[in-house]
Amino acid sequence: MDVSFAGKRALVTGAGKGIGRDTALALAHCGAKVTAVTRTQADLDSLLQECASITPVCVDLADWGATEAALQDVGPIDLLVNNAACASLQSFLEVTPDQFDQSFNVNVKAVLHVSQIVARGMKARGSGGSIVNVSSQASQCALRDHAVYSFHDRARCSLCSCPGSGATKGALDILTKVMALELGPHQICVNSVNPTVVMTDMGRLGWSDPEKAKTVLCRIPLGRFAEVEDVVNAILFLLSDKSNMINGVTLPVDGGFLAC
Secondary structure, eight states, X not given: OOOOOXXXXXXXXXXXXXXXXXXXXXXXXXXXXXXXXXXXXXXXXXXXXXXXXXXXXXXXXXXXXXXXXXXXXXXXXXXXXXXOOOOXXXXXXXXXXXXXXXXXXXXXXXXXXXXXXXXXXXXXXXXXXXXXXXXXXXXXXXXXXXSSOBOXXXXXXXXXXXXXXXXXXXXXXXXXXXXXXXXXXXXEEEEEEEEOSBOOHHHHHHTOOHHHHHHHHTTOTTOSOXXXXXXXXXXXXXXXXGGTTOOSOEEEESTTGGGO
């Protein structure tokens, strides 16, 4: 996408693999000064080998105190991408309290926390900003065994039919709208992207079986899954000046899945 983020500072969570990693790299290539957050140091090390200008932050976002400490010195942030999430897959009757809490702590609570930290700085500076939350088509479409399901990195998903789903992503969508409502007067736009199955490296492996793939592809009018670039381009658009009047939307990147 032909956009420039020169002079902007961006923070991307879940930046170790998949959508988060490619978003961090794309922002850096478009001129932004990028801070990449993930809980796996090895992923940060490999990311820095690919783009040395990125600032790494290794922290488990489920730990409220550790996150506060890790992000207190990142400086002013103009653009935030909340991509990190955690994994769990159970049927409704088998969901346990620990599984429920783990999913919500990362997929909703951590988004709230990181966004609070960043948005407070945006508000204090009075210069506005943009926040994009990575949600899922399944926040708006019920799937069996996905009551609280979501996952840390979309590249790891080989079992489900979407990049995260269930109650956590439904909660994330409404959180996005509330953030947009309250932060809008400070010229801070907040939106989400809601992808279908995304063809990361592991996504290709997980959906290489034509019989399995057609169960979802038959519901996508375009007849194909999303590429990582499709999602990254949507994120970049929502972060850019080209979307200045877009606020509080949940943008499907699903080839028409939700239209059926």
